[in-house]
Amino acid sequence: MNTVFWSPGLEQLEPYTPGEQPSGTTLIKLNTNENPYPASPRALALLAQKDFADALRRYPDPESCELRAAIATRYGLNDRQVFVGNGSDEVLALSFYSFFRRNEPLLFPDITYSFYPVYCQLFDIESRSIPLSEDFSLNVEDFSGTAAGIIIPNPNAPTGRHLSLDRIEALLQLQPERVVIIDEAYIDFGGESATQLIEQYPNLLVIHTLSKSYALAGLRLGFAMGQEHLIEGLLRAKNSFNSYPIDAIAQEVATAAIRDRAWHENNCSKVVATRSRTEEALLELGFEVIPSKANFILAKPPAPGAEALYLALRELGILVRYFNKPRISEYLRISIGTDQEMDQLIGNCKEILASQS
């Protein structure tokens, strides 16, 4: 490969391998934390029934005004406290660029969302990962000292563990001069959102996505909420090096989804109920289960162990996530599917484990 034209460091970036997103749909897919149910029927009805000819002929609203207003109303904020992006991954990338390039390390937990170190590499940001305790809980006091900022997912991924709001406040108070990002991709499945702290903390940025609890991973819509000076920082970065607005259809579908609160609450309750059932069933099979507030469970299977079970399930058409990484290589991360899918998973696990004993 001729890398002579590349900026230094680019050759160390590994292109994303699409292995977790195989084509074909006969698999039971419990590996990337998608929602197993179709999105809000109000949002889907727009796609089926609305004539988008005019919306598509024109450029989309560059400021996503209606969508931002819907999000602001939902969280009791004003429109200028909301920033939208093409998936929360784009919002995260812009946040890293806007707030963390400071020649000081960005702090995040040592087991966390795998993209954070990638953004650091991409934007030449130093980082320091802070060890979690034996049971994967996070000690807030470890996040003190010189830092460019802090980012944590709450609940954490892939552990599913949750921090209470008073712990989040302690984190915000530890670094009052630096941005603290709470990535709430999974918050709707049982955690307490930090959005209620926004008025009080000028250094707090909360990031959400429609990919999980809204069942719209394919739409690519994420958003950040914080005081106006932080949102203004994101807008400056986005409008200078990336002026891609949210496409016109995504703006409308996302707006309808956000407004359909009854569907959203019902969906989250269903996923949470299935999560509880699954946790119990896994415990009965002898798994060690980390208590989860997300739409997935991190669990350590008994013999033959995580990798062998992952491979055996894959043979049977069930995909779960196996991490070949320190500390979590003995665990599987299992996304919550429908009740029927989880019954199939549990049944198959039982057979595989029984055949080993």
Ligand code: PMP
């Ligand atoms: N944050 C966390 C913690 C995630 O696990 C994910 C996706 N798996 C994202 C952000 C990105 O989600 P999206 O880009 O689909 O909004």
